[in-house]
Every structure is written in structure tokens, then in C-alpha cells.
Amino acid sequence: MSVAKKLVGQTAAYGLSSIIGRTLNFLLFPLYLGIFAPEDYGVINGLYAYVGFFNILFTFGLETAFFRFANQPGADRQALFNRVLSFLIFSSILLTGLILLFIEPISRLIKFPDQQLFIGWLAVILAIDAIVSIPFARLRLENKAGKFAGIKMANVLITVLANVFIYWFCYNVYQENFLASLKPIIAKIYFPEWKLGYIFLINLIANLLLIPLLWREFSSLRFSLDFSFMKPLLRYAYPIMLMGFAGIVNELLDRILLLELLPTGFYPDLTSKGAVGVYGGCYKLATFMTLAIQAFRYAGEPFFFAQAKVKNSAVTFALVTKWFVIVCAFIFLFISVNLEDFKFLLRRPSYYQGMAVIPILLLANLFLGVYYNLSAWFKLTDKTYFGTFISFGGAAITIILNILLIPVLGYMGCAWATLACYFSMALACYLFGQKYYPIPYPVGKIAGYLVLAISLILAATYINIADFIGRHAFHLGLCGIYLLLIFFLEKPQLLIKR
Structure with missing residues (x-):
């Protein structure tokens, strides 16, 4: 159990900065809306969408490759870090230089010629971002979760405080409010x-400040550009990069x-852009699940590589995945039965x-988290091309189902397509994994807990209680039933001293 406790502790540490950061950034949203016209806010979102795409290109999937090769027997971690x-x-200097050199045609191509x-x-x-990714990966490899989270939090606080200073204090003083x-x-x-x-300027300054915050890691660098050394790492990493592109899709x-395919008048009080806005706004509440998954991924990736060398590691992987589903299923249940209390967001x-x-x-994001758990097998066996096939298969499902469902179901079609995509990816990853790297996942229990959570949500949906207090007591009672069943079913394992 000490191994699991260590993973939980690191997940909490890694997740702290992400949770607080996303929460604070969410609170900046109404501040921006008070200043920016919709078209201005569209510029921000549009440009940062391209950042998400190019960020994958700039990093080449080398974070995961770094973990994989650092955990090989006899690996010289310092030499690997250097190269x-x-x-x-x-x-990064080369790619940035090319963007700056061709900035005019690029700005026209992405339809932001004035930016x-x-x-x-x-x-x-x-x-x-690409350059600091490896020092951050080294902190994760060395289990320095506290320092990792501290630097991430410092970056978040600088960004948020600078935004508040400019867009609240300076703006209101300038307007003589x-x-x-x-x-x-x-x-x-x-x-x-x-x-x-x-x-954008605040983001640039905050990112530049990461370099002195990571100075101890950078100071150990001995510049060594060795393309022959990098070939096996890039061969391992490029499928992961392709997975990232498919993930963006x-x-x-x-x-x-949704913007292109929604029939005119589908929603009487919404234009197609309005429907995208409603869908995007509601999608924000799925962030609670995304945060849990992201926190787990920060801790989980180096954990899986390190544990692969330990006896009975497959049993540990199965245990971790089961408890991941248990926790995420509770998040799914709690938010779903208490949706009315999240309206204020x-x-x-x-x-x-x-x-x-x-x-x-x-639920879709829960299955995405399951997929990330299951994907350990193709990273540990150097078969990352399976991840590429699965991700592109998911992208195909996303495209086909959205085309079929949006004209009929509107943004509900988008949601069902997302669920089908991530469920299919998790299922395919499991089936391939059991062939090439068998892990004794308790599939029956995992499926049972998901069915339990879904059943309790359906009970909350179809049993209407008009009284506010009675309704909330009923919903909390459903959550309590889930927790009690988990306790009694998992009690023997909880009491085992490991």
C-alpha cells in the first residue's frame, strides 16, 4: 500500500497547482468579458487554439521518451537530459525563427492578419514551453513533486495577479472609476x-520567469547536440506526437x-454561434474530471515506467487503475446529481x-482517463505506434459521429460523439494491451462501479423531489450509497498491510 500512498501523494501535489491555476483562470473569465467585445475574446481563443496545436509540434513527444529512456537499465540520466x-x-529556436520569418503569410493563413x-x-x-518541459520532466522523474508544484503555482500567481493589476486596477483607474x-x-x-x-505579454513574461525558477536544473545542462543519439528517442516519440494531434481533433x-453543421433554427433562441457558446460553456464543468486526470497523469507516467522494473508490477497497475476509476466515478456521480448547485459557474x-x-x-472524460491508464502498456513495450492507430481511430469516430448526429441532436450529438470516441479508445487499448502486455485488471469490478454510478445518476434524474432540502438530501444520500458500497466491497484490501 505504501506504493499506492506515494502515488496518491504525488498526484495531490501535482494536481494542486493545476486545480488552483484553472480555478483562478476561470475566475478571470468574467473580468475579461467586462472589457472585451466578443470579437476580441474570439481573437484570444482563436490564437490560443493554435498554440495548443503547435505546442505538440514543438515538444515532439519527447517528455514521454525522456521517461522511457531514463528508466532503461544503466541509463545515464544526466547525458540523456543534456542531449x-x-x-x-x-x-525551438529554429521553429520560432521560421514563424517569425514567415509571420505575414502565416497570419493571413490562420485569418489573423492584424495580430x-x-x-x-x-x-x-x-x-x-518546449524548453522548460524537460526540466519539469526531470523534477517528475526525481519525484520532486513539491518543487514542481511550487514553480507551477508561482507561474500561475504571476499570471493571475498581473491580469488583475492590468485589467481591473489599471483599467478602472484609467476609466476614473x-x-x-x-x-x-x-x-x-x-x-x-x-x-x-x-x-499575451503577461503570458510571455510569466513563461520567461520560469527559466530562473528552474535555474538549478538548467545550470546542470552541458549542451550536447547529438542527432544520432536522438534518432531512437524521436522514433519512440513521434507516434506520441501524432497522438497529440489526434487528441486536438x-x-x-x-x-x-457544430458551427458548420447545425441546421438553421435548430434552437429557436440560438444561432449556431450561440449554440457553440452554450456547449463550450457547459463543457467547462467537465473540467473537474479533467483536473483529476491531469493530476494523475503528471504522477502516473513516471510511476508506471519506474514500477515496470518491480516484481508484480502488473498487479500494481491493475490496482491503480481500479482506484482511479473508483475516484473518478464518484466525481462523475457527485457533479451529475448536484448539477443545479453548479449553475452559478x-x-x-x-x-x-x-x-x-x-x-x-x-463520463467521456472518465473513459479518457482510463485510456491514459491503459496506455502504459504500449509505452513500456515501445509499441507507441498502437497509440497512434487508436488515437486516429478515435478522431475518425469523432468526425463521423459529429457529422451524423449534429443535424439531428445538436450539441447533444457532440457530447455523445465525444463519449463514443473515448470509450472506443479505452476499449481498443485494453484489448490490444491484453494481447501484448497482459495486466490482470478487475474488469468486472470496474464495470460494476461505473454501472453503479450511472444507475444512481438515473435515479436522481427520474425521481423528482420538489422540496429543495429533501431533494438535496436524496442526492447526497445517493453519493453516500456509492461510498458505503465501495467501503464494504473494498474493505478487505483497505485493511491489508502492505
Whole structure:
């Protein structure tokens, strides 16, 4: 049990910065809406969507390759660190230079011709993100979860405080809403025509500050550009990079297809753009599941590579996956039966009509988390090309089902397509894994816990209790039933001293 406790502790440490960071960034959303017109906010979202795509290209999937090769017998971790980081420094400077060189045609191609300065800043941000990824990976490899989380939190706080300073304090002083006497001073650093630019500039400065925060890791670097050494790492990593591209399709394409394929008048009070807004707003509540998965991934990836060398590691992997599902199924259950209490996060009543997609998206993301657990087998056996096939299969399902379902179901079709995609990926990964790297997953128990959670959600949906207190007591009681059943079914294992 000590191994599991260690994983849980590291997951909590890694997750802290992510959870707080996403929460604080979510709270910035109404601040931005008070200043930016919809088209301005569209520029921000549009450009950062491209950042997500190019971030995969800049890192080449080398984080996972770094873990894999660092855990090989007799691996010289310092030499590996030197060569991987040197390669990413070289490639990031090269890619950023190409973007800056061809920034004019690129800006026209992505339909942001007036945002060349911001695109240039984002190119530098991409380079920094890629370069610091390996020092961060080294912290994870060395189980320095506290330092990892501390640096991530520092980056988040700098970003959030700078945004509050510019977009709340400086904005209001400049508008003479308060402290008007400070306006001459504020006018030297706050320029209204720069209102979009500050977001990108703050991001750039916060990312630059990561370098001194990681200085101990960078100071150990001995620059060593060795392309022959990198060939097996890149051969291992490129399928992971392709998986990342397919993941972007799975994550973002439904919004684009919803905009293009939704029949006119499908929602009487919404345009197609309005429907995308409702779907995107409700999708935010699936973030609670995403946070749990992301926190687990930070701790889980180095854990799986390290444990692969330990006797009975397959049993440990099965145990970890079972408890991952137990915890995520509870998150799925708790949010789904208490949806009305999460309405305040959506801010506007116009979003409430789309809340039916939230349980479906929560379950979809749960299966995505299961897929990440199961994917350990092809990373440990150097068969990462299976991950590419599975991811592209998922992307095909996403495209086909969205095309078929959106005209009939609207944004509910997007949600069902997402669930089908991630369930299919998890199932395919399990079936291939049992052939090439058998792990004794307790499939019956895992399926049983998911069925239990879904059954309790259906009970909350179809048993209507008008009284507010009675309804909430019933919903909390359903969550209690889940926890009690878990306790009694898993009690023997909980009492075993390991």
C-alpha cells in the first residue's frame, strides 16, 4: 500500500497547482468579458487554439521518451537530459525563427492578419514551453513533486495577479472609476489600444520567469547536440506526437463542426454561434474530471515506467487503475446529481439549457482517463505506434459521429460523439494491451462501479423531489450509497498491510 500512498501523494501535489491555476483562470473569465467585445475574446481563443496545436509540434513527444529512456537499465540520466534538452533548445529556436520569418503569410493563413505582433510573442512562448518541459520532466522523474508544484503555482500567481493589476486596477483607474488621482501614473504603463496585447505579454513574461525558477536544473545542462543519439528517442516519440494531434481533433473539432453543421433554427433562441457558446460553456464543468486526470497523469507516467522494473508490477497497475476509476466515478456521480448547485459557474441563465451534456462529457472524460491508464502498456513495450492507430481511430469516430448526429441532436450529438470516441479508445487499448502486455485488471469490478454510478445518476434524474432540502438530501444520500458500497466491497484490501 505504501506504493499506492506515494502515488496518491504525488498526484495531490501535482494536481494542486493545476486545480488552483484553472480555478483562478476561470475566475478571470468574467473580468475579461467586462472589457472585451466578443470579437476580441474570439481573437484570444482563436490564437490560443493554435498554440495548443503547435505546442505538440514543438515538444515532439519527447517528455514521454525522456521517461522511457531514463528508466532503461544503466541509463545515464544526466547525458540523456543534456542531449534531449539541447535538441529542444535547437529545434525551438529554429521553429520560432521560421514563424517569425514567415509571420505575414502565416497570419493571413490562420485569418489573423492584424495580430502579427501577438503571433510573434506566442511563437516565443511556444519555444519557452518546449524548453522548460524537460526540466519539469526531470523534477517528475526525481519525484520532486513539491518543487514542481511550487514553480507551477508561482507561474500561475504571476499570471493571475498581473491580469488583475492590468485589467481591473489599471483599467478602472484609467476609466476614473476609482483613485482617479493615479491616472497620470497609470497612463504611463496602461494603453487602452493594447487591451488584447497585455494577455499575451503577461503570458510571455510569466513563461520567461520560469527559466530562473528552474535555474538549478538548467545550470546542470552541458549542451550536447547529438542527432544520432536522438534518432531512437524521436522514433519512440513521434507516434506520441501524432497522438497529440489526434487528441486536438477529438477535443476541438466538435465546436467547428457544430458551427458548420447545425441546421438553421435548430434552437429557436440560438444561432449556431450561440449554440457553440452554450456547449463550450457547459463543457467547462467537465473540467473537474479533467483536473483529476491531469493530476494523475503528471504522477502516473513516471510511476508506471519506474514500477515496470518491480516484481508484480502488473498487479500494481491493475490496482491503480481500479482506484482511479473508483475516484473518478464518484466525481462523475457527485457533479451529475448536484448539477443545479453548479449553475452559478455558468454565470448566465442562457447556458442552462445545455446542462444535459455535462454528465455525458464527464463520463467521456472518465473513459479518457482510463485510456491514459491503459496506455502504459504500449509505452513500456515501445509499441507507441498502437497509440497512434487508436488515437486516429478515435478522431475518425469523432468526425463521423459529429457529422451524423449534429443535424439531428445538436450539441447533444457532440457530447455523445465525444463519449463514443473515448470509450472506443479505452476499449481498443485494453484489448490490444491484453494481447501484448497482459495486466490482470478487475474488469468486472470496474464495470460494476461505473454501472453503479450511472444507475444512481438515473435515479436522481427520474425521481423528482420538489422540496429543495429533501431533494438535496436524496442526492447526497445517493453519493453516500456509492461510498458505503465501495467501503464494504473494498474493505478487505483497505485493511491489508502492505
